Amino acid sequence: MDNAQEALDTALIAYKVAEDRRVFLPCAISCDGAFLTHSQAIVKIPSQEKVDQFLPRYDRGDLLLHPDNPITVAPQANEDWLMEIRRQTAAGMERSPGVIREAYGQFAKVFGRDYGNPFFEEYMTDDADVVIVGMGTLSNPVRVAIREMRKEGKKVGFVRMRWFRPFAAEELAKSLSRFKAVGIIDRDFSLGAPHSSGVLATEVRAALYPLANRPPLLALICGLGGREVTLPDVKNMTDKIYAAAAGKPQPSTQWIGLRE
Amino acid sequence: MDRLFAVEIVYRGIFQKKLAANISRAIVLAAHKEGKPGISFGRYGDSPERNGIPAKYFAIVATDETTLEEGKAKYEPKGVDISICVDDTLFKGVESWAWYGLQPINKLLKPGGTLIVTSLKEADQLIPLAHRKETPYKLAVLKGTPSFSGLWVYKDDHTDVRILGVMARVLPELFSLGSVQETIRDEWKNELKATSALRAFERVTTVTVTPDQGNPTEPYKSASLPSSPSRRPCASRWWRWSATGRSTIRAPSGWNTMTRSPSATWAGNWSGWTTRRKRWTRR
Numbered sequence: 163m164d165n166a167q168e169a170l171d172t173a174l175i176a177y178k179v180a181e182d183r184r185v186f187l188p189c190a191i192s193c194d195g196a197f198l199t200h201s202q203a204i205v206k207i208p209s210q211e212k213v214d215q216f217l218p219r220y221d222r223g224d225l226l227l228h229p230d231n232p233i234t235v236a237p238q239a240n241e242d243w244l245m246e247i248r249r250q251t252a253a254g255m256e257r258s259p260g261v262i263r264e265a266y267g268q269f270a271k272v273f274g275r276d277y278g279n280p281f282f283e284e285y286m287t288d289d290a291d292v293v294i295v296g297m298g299t300l301s302n303p304v305r306v307a308i309r310e311m312r313k314e315g316k317k318v319g320f321v322r323m324r325w326f327r328p329f330a331a332e333e334l335a336k337s338l339s340r341f342k343a344v345g346i347i348d349r350d351f352s353l354g355a356p357h358s359s360g361v362l363a364t365e366v367r368a369a370l371y372p373l374a375n376r377p378p379l380l381a382l383i384c385g386l387g388g389r390e391v392t393l394p395d396v397k398n399m400t401d402k403i404y405a406a407a408a409g410k411p412q413p414s415t416q417w418i419g420l421r422e
Numbered sequence: 423m424d425r426l427f428a429v430e431i432v433y434r435g436i437f438q439k440k441l442a443a444n445i446s447r448a449i450v451l452a453a454h455k456e457g458k459p460g461i462s463f464g465r466y467g468d469s470p471e472r473n474g475i476p477a478k479y480f481a482i483v484a485t486d487e488t489t490l491e492e493g494k495a496k497y498e499p500k501g502v503d504i505s506i507c508v509d510d511t512l513f514k515g516v517e518s519w520a521w522y523g524l525q526p527i528n529k530l531l532k533p534g535g536t537l538i539v540t541s542l543k544e545a546d547q548l549i550p551l552a553h554r555k556e557t558p559y560k561l562a563v564l565k566g567t568p569s570f571s572g573l574w575v576y577k578d579d580h581t582d583v584r585i586l587g588v589m590a591r592v593l594p595e596l597f598s599l600g601s602v603q604e605t606i607r608d609e610w611k612n613e614l615k616a617t618s619a620l621r622a623f624e625r626v627t628t629v630t631v632t633p634d635q636g637n638p639t640e641p642y643k644s645a646s647l648p649s650s651p652s653r654r655p656c657a658s659r660w661w662r663w664s665a666t667g668r669s670t671i672r673a674p675s676g677w678n679t680m681t682r683s684p685s686a687t688w689a690g691n692w693s694g695w696t697t698r699r700k701r702w703t704r705r
Contacts (some may be wrong), residue, residue, distance in 0.1 A: 200445055201463035204454050303495040309488075390497035 164301040164322065166203040169193055170234070171275060172324075173207075177217055178265040184257045192326075194349075196388055197299040208273055216272040258328050281330035283322045286312065290319030292403045293338065295366060297323045299389060304347070307396035309352040318400050323362065329371035338370060343378045343407035345399055349385040357381060357414045378406040384418035395419050424489040427453075427596050428482050428499035429589070430530055432516060433504045435475040438508055441571035442479040444582040445506065448605050449481040452586065455601040457600070458483050459490045465498050476516040477544045483596060503531040504593055506585055509568040510541035513551040515641055524641040526553035528631075536628060538590040540566045540581055545629045554636035560628040564588055578651035580618040583610075587619035599623050 163169050172191055173184050180189040193199050196202020222228045239247050248311065270276035277283070285301075286308055287293060294304055301322045308318050321337065338344050355364050363381035370376045382399050385391040395418050405412060429449055431519050433442040446462035453460045460483035466473075471477050480498055484490035493499065507513060507527055515524040528537050537559060541548060545563050569581035590599040602623075603616040 176650075201461055202443075202450065203461045204450065204459070299494075302491055306492050306495040393495065 163191075163193060163198070163324070164299045166198065166201070167205045168273075168277075169198065170205055170207070170279075171269065171273070174217055175230075175265045177220075178268070179258060179261050181217075181220055182261045182265075183389075185249060185254045185261050187254050187258070192298075194299040200285065207261075212272055213411055216268060220355060255328055259330065263330075273349065277324075280332075281323070281325045282334060282337070283324060285320040285322065287319030287321065287340075289317055289338075291317040292343045292345065292400065292407050293319040293321055293341045294345050294347060294396070294403065295321045295323065295338070295362065296349075297326070297362060298349065300347055300349055300385065303391050303393055304396050307393045307400070310393065311397060311400060316400065316404070326365075328364075329369065330364055331365075334366065335369045335373055338366070338377060339373050341373065341377050341407075343380065343403045344370075345380045345382055345403035345406070347382045347384060347399065349391070351383055351386060359383075359415045363415070374408065378409075379414070380406045380412070381415040382418055383415065389419065391419070423635040424485050425595070426484045426489050426493045427458075427478065427593070428481065428493065428502040429504045429506065429596075430478040430502040431481075431508065432507045432512055432527065433477055433479070433511070434473075434474045435471040435477040436570075437570055437572040438568070439471065439477070439573045440576050441508055441569050441582055444571070445508075445585055446479040448582065448586055448602070448609065449589070449596075450483065451609065451696070452590075452592070452597040452601045452605040453483040455604055456597055458485055458510045458597075459487050460484065461490065461494060476512055477484055499530065501535075502530045503532055503535050503596070504589060505531050505535065505537045507537065507539040508581065508585075510539050510543060510548060510551075511568070512550055513539060513541075513557035514637075515553060520592070523643045526555070526561055526641055528552050528555045529634075531555065531559045534559065536560040536562055537631075538564060538585060538588050538592070540564045540568060540585070542567060548637050549629075549631055550637060552631075552636050554633060554638055555631070556633055558630050558632050560592065561631050562588055562628045563624050564622060564626060580615055581613045583619040586687055587622035590619075591623045591626055592628060636645075 163172055169191070176189040176191055179185055180187060209403045227233075227256060259281075266277055266280040284303055287413045294308075296304060301320065305318050308320055311318050319341070321334075323334075337413075344366070346360070346363040346366050348362050352359065352364060355361070356367070357363070359367070359381035360383050363379070367379055367381075370379060380403055382402070384395055384399070399418055402412065429446070431442045431445050433439065443464070446464075450460035450462050460481060462481040465478045465480060478498075480502075482490065482493040482499060482636050484493060506530065507606060513527050515526050517524050534557070537552070539548060539561070541563055542565060543563070548563065549561065564581075564584055566579070566581060566584070569579050570577045571579070571581065571616060583602070586602045586606070587599060589600050590597060599620065602619050606612065606616045606619060
C-alpha cells in the first residue's frame with residue numbers, strides 16, 4: 163500500500179479474507195516504516211454501521227477452539243500429519259484469490275472505493291514500452307518521475323504490487339508480457355537469492371518463466387534502510403530498462419544510488 | 423496554478439513533540455477545510471527521538487493531489503515556505519546529527535519565506551543569532567517562552583494555536599484564519615484556543631531580514647562521506663575489498679585473532695588497526 167487510506171481499507175479487507183472459511187489463514191499487512199507509518203494524512207474513517215455491514219461479527223461457530231468454551235488442545239502436529247495439514251493450508255491459499263476478489267468487490271459496494279484489480283495496480287501502462295514494477299510508497303517518486311519522463315517522450319509505465327501472497331503469478335505474467343522490458347525495483351535484498359536479487363524480482367522472474375516470449379527482466383535494488391529513492395534514481399533505472407529492451411547486455415541485478 | 427506548500431517545525435525532541443505534532447496535524451486539517459490535500463510527518467534528527475535533541479516535523483500541502491504527490495516523492499522538502507522554531511535556543515542552528523553538521527535555522531527557507539519563532543526576545547536580538555542567508559526572508563516573533571508540550575507532560579499554553587494564527591497571517595494562501603479557527607473548534611472544542619489564534623493573528627508583526635544581517639560565520643559542514651575522493655583516493659568500490667583479499671577491519675600485525683590476544687610478535691602497536699577502523703569502517 164502507498165497511502166494511509168489504503169492501509170486502513172486493507173486492514174478491513176484482510177479481516178474479511180482471513181476470517182472467510184474458504185481461506186481461514188492469518189493475514190499480515192506490511193506498510194513502509196516511517197514513510198507511511200509515521201506520517202499523518204486525512205483518511206475517511208468509515209462508520210461503524212458500514213464496517214459491521216462489510217465485516218460482520220467474527221463467529222467461530224462450532225469450531226473446537228472457541229472463546230465460549232475455553233479448553234486446552236495440544237497445538238502440536240505430529241510428523242505423520244504435517245503433510246496433510248500443510249496441504250490443507252495450501253488449499254486455503256489456493257482458494258484465496260477468489261475470496262480476495264469477492265472482498266474487494268463487496269468493499270467497493272459498501273464503502274464506494276473501488277481499487278480495481280486487487281493484486282496489482284497499473285499506472286500509465288496502456289501505451290508503455292517498458293514498465294517498472296515495485297511495492298509500497300516507492301510509487302510516489304516513481305509516478306512523479308514517470309509523468310516527467312512522459313513529457314520527454316519516454317513511454318514508461320508502473321505496476322505496483324498489492325498482494326505478495328497469494329502472488330498473482332499468471333495474471334502478472336500476462337500483463338508484463340506486453341512490454342519490451344521489465345525493471346523490478348526492490349527496496350529489500352535477499353542475500354544469496356538467485357541472481358542476487360530482491361524478493362520481488364525473484365518472484366516476478368519465476369512468474370515470467372513459463373512464458374514463451376519473456377521480456378528482458380532487470381532487478382534493481384535501491385532505497386535500502388529508508389534511503390531516499392530520488393527522481394533521478396528512477397530516471398537512471400528507466401534508462402537501464404530501456405537499454406535492456408534494446409538488448410544491451412548488462413548485469414541482471416544492479417544496485418542504484420550506491421556510493422562508489 | 424498548482425502550488426505546493428511546505429512547512430517545517432523545528433522542536434526539542436520529546437519535550438516538544440506533542441506541540442510539533444499538534445501544529446503539523448492542524449496545518450493539514452486547516453488546509454483540508456479549503457480543499458487542499460496535505461500530509462504531515464516527523465523527521466527525527468536523532469533517531470530514535472531523544473530528550474532535547476533537535477527534531478523536525480514537516481507538513482506538505484498542495485492545491486491538488488497530483489501536486490501533493492510531487493511533494494511526497496521526496497524524502498523531505500528541500501525548501502519550505504514557513505519554518506517554525508518553537509524554542510529560540512535553536513536559533514543558533516540545529517545540530518541534530520553529526521552527519522549533517524550545523525544546519526542554520528533558516529537553511530530550508532525559500533526566498534521570501536517566513537521564519538516564525540516563539541521568543542521573549544525582540545527581532546533585533548534574534549537576527550544576529552541566526553546565520554546569514556543569501557536571500558531575504560521574513561521573521562515573525564511570537565511572544566512567549568518555549569512551550570513544554572511534550573510526550574510526557576503536556577502544557578497546554580496555546581502555543582500551537584497561536585502559531586497557526588500567525589501562519590494564517592503570514593501565508594494566507596495556505597489557509598485563512600477562519601479555517602484555523604474552524605479546525606480548532608473541531609479538534610480541541612475550545613473557544614478560548616480559537617480566540618488565542620485570533621489574537622496571535624492580529625498582533626504578530628514581521629520584519630524582513632536582509633542577506634547582510636545575521637551571523638556571518640560559516641556553519642561547519644557535515645563529515646565527509648566515505649565516497650569523498652579527497653579522503654579515500656584509492657578506495658573505490660570498497661565493498662569489494664574482501665573479494666580481493668583486503669578486509670574492512672584488519673587486526674594489527676602480531677594480534678592473534680583466534681585467541682583475541684597478543685601473540686609473541688605483538689609489539690603493542692595499535693596504530694594501524696585504529697587508523698584503519700577510523701578511516702574505513704566508521705562514518
